[in-house]
Amino acid sequence: MSTSTAPLVTLQGVTKRYAAITxxxxxxxxxxxxxxxxxxxxxxxxxxxxxxxxxGVEQPSEGRVLFDGVAQARITPTAATQAxxxxxxxxxxxFPNLSVWENIAMTAERATGTRLVHRARARARARxxxxxxxVALDLNARVETLPVAHKQLVAICRALASDARLIIMxxxxxxxxxxxxxxxxxxxxxxxxxxxxxxxxxxxxAEVLEVCEHVVVLRNGAKVAEGDAxxxxxxxxxxAMTGRDVAETPPAPLxxxxxxxxxxxxxxxxxxxxxxxxxxHVGEVLGVAGLLGSGRTxxxxxxxxxxxxxxxxxxxxxxxxxxxxxxxxxxxxxxxVPEDRLTEGLxxxxxxxxxxxxxxxxxxxxxxxxxxxxxxxxAADWLGRLSVKAPDPQAPVRSLSGGNQQRxxxxxxxxxxxxxxxxxxxxxxxxxxxxxxxxxxxxDLAARGLGVxxxxxxxxxxxxxxxxxxxxxAGVITDEVEGGAGVSEEDLSHRLxx
Amino acid sequence: xxxxxxxRNEVLVFGVILAFCALAAASDPNFLSxxxxxxxxxxSIVLGIFAVGAMVVLVSGGIDVSFTAVAAFAMYATTVxxxxxxxxxxxxxxxxxxxxxxxxxxxxxxxxxxxxxxxxLIVTLGTLSLFRGALLTFIGTAQISNxxxxxxxxxxxxxxxxxxxxxxFYSLHWAFAFLVVIVILTWFILNRTMLxxxxxxxxxxxESARRIGINVKRTQMFIYVYxxxxxxxxxxMHASLARISNPQDLVGLELSVIAAVVLGGARLTGGVGTLTxxxxxxxxxxxxxxxxxxxxxPSVWQSVVIGALILLGTGLPAYQALRAQRRAA
Numbered sequence: 001m002s003t004s005t006a007p008l009v010t011l012q013g014v015t016k017r018y019a020a021i022t023x024x025x026x027x028x029x030x031x032x033x034x035x036x037x038x039x040x041x042x043x044x045x046x047x048x049x050x051x052x053x054x055x056g057v058e059q060p061s062e063g064r065v066l067f068d069g070v071a072q073a074r075i076t077p078t079a080a081t082q083a084x085x086x087x088x089x090x091x092x093x094x095f096p097n098l099s100v101w102e103n104i105a106m107t108a109e110r111a112t113g114t115r116l117v118h119r120a121r122a123r124a125r126a127r128x129x130x131x132x133x134x135v136a137l138d139l140n141a142r143v144e145t146l147p148v149a150h151k152q153l154v155a156i157c158r159a160l161a162s163d164a165r166l167i168i169m170x171x172x173x174x175x176x177x178x179x180x181x182x183x184x185x186x187x188x189x190x191x192x193x194x195x196x197x198x199x200x201x202x203x204x205x206a207e208v209l210e211v212c213e214h215v216v217v218l219r220n221g222a223k224v225a226e227g228d229a230x231x232x233x234x235x236x237x238x239x240a241m242t243g244r245d246v247a248e249t250p251p252a253p254l255x256x257x258x259x260x261x262x263x264x265x266x267x268x269x270x271x272x273x274x275x276x277x278x279x280x281h282v283g284e285v286l287g288v289a290g291l292l293g294s295g296r297t298x299x300x301x302x303x304x305x306x307x308x309x310x311x312x313x314x315x316x317x318x319x320x321x322x323x324x325x326x327x328x329x330x331x332x333x334x335x336x337v338p339e340d341r342l343t344e345g346l347x348x349x350x351x352x353x354x355x356x357x358x359x360x361x362x363x364x365x366x367x368x369x370x371x372x373x374x375x376x377x378x379a380a381d382w383l384g385r386l387s388v389k390a391p392d393p394q395a396p397v398r399s400l401s402g403g404n405q406q407r408x409x410x411x412x413x414x415x416x417x418x419x420x421x422x423x424x425x426x427x428x429x430x431x432x433x434x435x436x437x438x439x440x441x442x443x444d445l446a447a448r449g450l451g452v453x454x455x456x457x458x459x460x461x462x463x464x465x466x467x468x469x470x471x472x473x474a475g476v477i478t479d480e481v482e483g484g485a486g487v488s489e490e491d492l493s494h495r496l497x498x
Numbered sequence: 499x500x501x502x503x504x505x506r507n508e509v510l511v512f513g514v515i516l517a518f519c520a521l522a523a524a525s526d527p528n529f530l531s532x533x534x535x536x537x538x539x540x541x542s543i544v545l546g547i548f549a550v551g552a553m554v555v556l557v558s559g560g561i562d563v564s565f566t567a568v569a570a571f572a573m574y575a576t577t578v579x580x581x582x583x584x585x586x587x588x589x590x591x592x593x594x595x596x597x598x599x600x601x602x603x604x605x606x607x608x609x610x611x612x613x614x615x616x617x618x619l620i621v622t623l624g625t626l627s628l629f630r631g632a633l634l635t636f637i638g639t640a641q642i643s644n645x646x647x648x649x650x651x652x653x654x655x656x657x658x659x660x661x662x663x664x665x666x667f668y669s670l671h672w673a674f675a676f677l678v679v680i681v682i683l684t685w686f687i688l689n690r691t692m693l694x695x696x697x698x699x700x701x702x703x704x705e706s707a708r709r710i711g712i713n714v715k716r717t718q719m720f721i722y723v724y725x726x727x728x729x730x731x732x733x734x735m736h737a738s739l740a741r742i743s744n745p746q747d748l749v750g751l752e753l754s755v756i757a758a759v760v761l762g763g764a765r766l767t768g769g770v771g772t773l774t775x776x777x778x779x780x781x782x783x784x785x786x787x788x789x790x791x792x793x794x795x796p797s798v799w800q801s802v803v804i805g806a807l808i809l810l811g812t813g814l815p816a817y818q819a820l821r822a823q824r825r826a827a
Contacts, residue, residue, distance in 0.1 A: 093709050094706060095698070095702040095707075098698060098702060102695065106710065109692070110710065110712075
């Protein structure tokens with residue numbers, strides 16, 4: 001690859017602000033023809049904003065974007081397309097009801113300005129691209145009938161049919177199996193040989209590292225690490241993405257005489273997790289560290305009864321908790337705060353107060369009639385205690401920030417006075433400040449004598465909040481380490497990724 | 499690769515039509531005759547034009563229940579206009595006026611749907627009532643049986659007429675040619691123009707359509723104007739064929755029409771639908787309406803049979819698709 005020609009895309013000091021929030025902060029990035037670049041970052045790190053800037057959906061507040069060495073005064077979607085920048089969204093943006101050939105050729109055909117369908121030309125175009133990437137797909141198949149990996153191929157072919165020179169792939173491997181990922185990488189190598197550049201955007205990049213030349217890591221909108229792909233491995237990438245943001249105060253030491261609260265005995269679910277045993281004590285914060293796909297979420301759901309384990313038992317205060325029955329689990333005092341609170345935890349359009357009160361109907365009803373006054377009073381009380389910054393308890397939850405939404409979910413559970421609270425990714429998608437406050441709340445909950453289980457891949461978070469951390473890999477607990485200052489973050493990331 | 503796909507509604511509906519005809523022919527040897535065929539064709543005209551329009555809307559991911567009110571409005575307003583202003587005008591004038599009125603009312607739907615982004619069912623439910631109410635309040639409620647001369651001329655305009663070997667009289671009206679032309683035109687728009695493909699694209703994935711630069715609003719506007727125009731035309735044709743213009747007519751037919759389209763394989767969720775399927779659906783519904791008595795089912799059972807056909811015709815392919823999906827998962 002020649003370096004004499006201007007790079008395909010250059011970002012210089014690109015900054016993007018939304019009101020008070022800085023989504024991107026002085027980011028530089030260069031992508032050359034035939035090069036593959038990894039853009040890594042957690043949720044909320046500014047990855048999607050960067051894509052939006054590149055394709056002209058958002059204008060940068062500061063900084064310049066150059067296509068082929070030419071500074072763009074204003075990047076429009078059209079200018080980006082003409083420069084050959086194409087995005088493959090996580091959902092692929094295909095038309096499930098249309099055929100493969102039409103999906104591949106439609107964008108390119110539209111670009112010719114034709115009003116009529118040139119069927120033969122469009123099919124030839126689709127056939128040509130499919131041949132170029134070397135895959136055999138039935139041109140007439142309806143896209144909705146294809147498996148995910150083939151849909152992704154169709155999306156890639158569509159980008160190529162529109163003369164893509166830079167293909168941005170948003171979370172390309174999430175939905176693929178290992179073998180499909182390998183096939184994708186083969187395809188990427190061929191594209192690179194063809195002079196097409198690829199930008200992988202993901203929080204799960206270890207598996208695409210081998211085809212990449214360059215790695216850029218974003219955290220909180222800023223570039224925190226950059227270098228040749230050979231300098232990174234899974235552990236260092238994880239560390240760069242999740243690195244310590246806030247000074248954490250280690251948790252208060254656990255009373256050595258603390259009574260056991262929840263004990264999990266040889267819990268297993270076929271193909272998901274295996275032989276998981278641990279004991280949670282009164283006032284203890286127990287961390288479960290695991291990457292996506294390690295079985296961490298399935299374990300959490302199994303403890304709360306959302307998934308039914310095949311073997312083992314869960315005991316609270318020495319009494320069995322029925323497995324696979326969330327209503328029984330919550331009746332016994334186990335609470336679960338899901339990772340994806342938007343779809344699993346909250347009624348977004350409903351008011352804040354209603355979102356808290358929904359967990360308390362049973363206790364405030366007599367003969368089927370709700371005592372609304374007591375219900376609202378209790379909700380308001382918990383809003384105050386968890387310091388939810390809400391203009392109005394009647395406002396929809398959607399209007400709150402991520403951190404405050406998380407507090408509302410917590411408030412709902414706290415109103416039920418649980419014994420054990422399972423928090424799955426408690427600070428995913430919240431800003432740094434709220435994160436520290438949520439950690440404060442966790443410490444406070446433990447001090448009240450609750451047992452708390454924190455499941456996360458945010459290592460500083462686990463180290464800063466947990467008394468003990470279980471390391472989970474491929475469905476098995478492989479390690480147990482002390483929280484606080486007992487172990488270094490680097491050490492933990494090695495144990496997690498190795 | 500041309501094996502018969504049994505999960506397709508078209509195949510299923512065609513099969514049911516054949517079975518019905520076989521049954522009818524077995525119980526009445528006179529069933530398989532030219533008069534039966536021309537009767538069916540004549541009865542398919544208005545329903546068919548409605549169905550073509552309803553299908554275009556369904557393909558785009560919307561639903562229109564107001565087209566019967568549009569048709570009644572255009573039909574009656576045109577009749578009144580011709581009678582009071584220009585009683586000697588030929589039928590083409592009446593047809594153009596009715597089509598224009600229909601297109602205008604369709605544009606009214608389009609404004610709410612495309613510009614304000616309101617749900618199509620809500621808007622058209624509203625305009626169904628609105629158009630009908632406006633017609634009965636401001637234009638009139640009395641049926642007009644003494645049609646303007648142009649419309650009477652049209653009603654006598656036969657493509658072919660004759661008597662078959664058994665001495666039964668048959669005739670086919672030129673209005674059938676309108677249906678044929680409309681089907682060909684709509685087929686061309688849907689399958690051979692980028693506009694038509696955009697309609698399918700919007701119905702399949704509106705957000706993806708926006709991302710590749712399809713002007714969703716303009717496409718929707720076109721759809722509702724087109725459907726309104728078709729409804730206006732169908733309305734005036736209905737009055738001309740029936741030789742009476744009754745403002746209370748047509749409304750109430752909309753669900754049967756949508757049923758015919760869904761029976762023909764169009765998905766209520768949008769993106770999928772063919773003209774072949776739509777016409778087969780119409781043919782089946784017309785057949786059931788006209789000839790149920792021939793196979794020995796009392797006509798009071800008509801709605802029951804149509805309802806059962808809809809459940810079967812749409813449920814079976816949906817169930818098969820579900821099973822295929824489960825197997826794949």
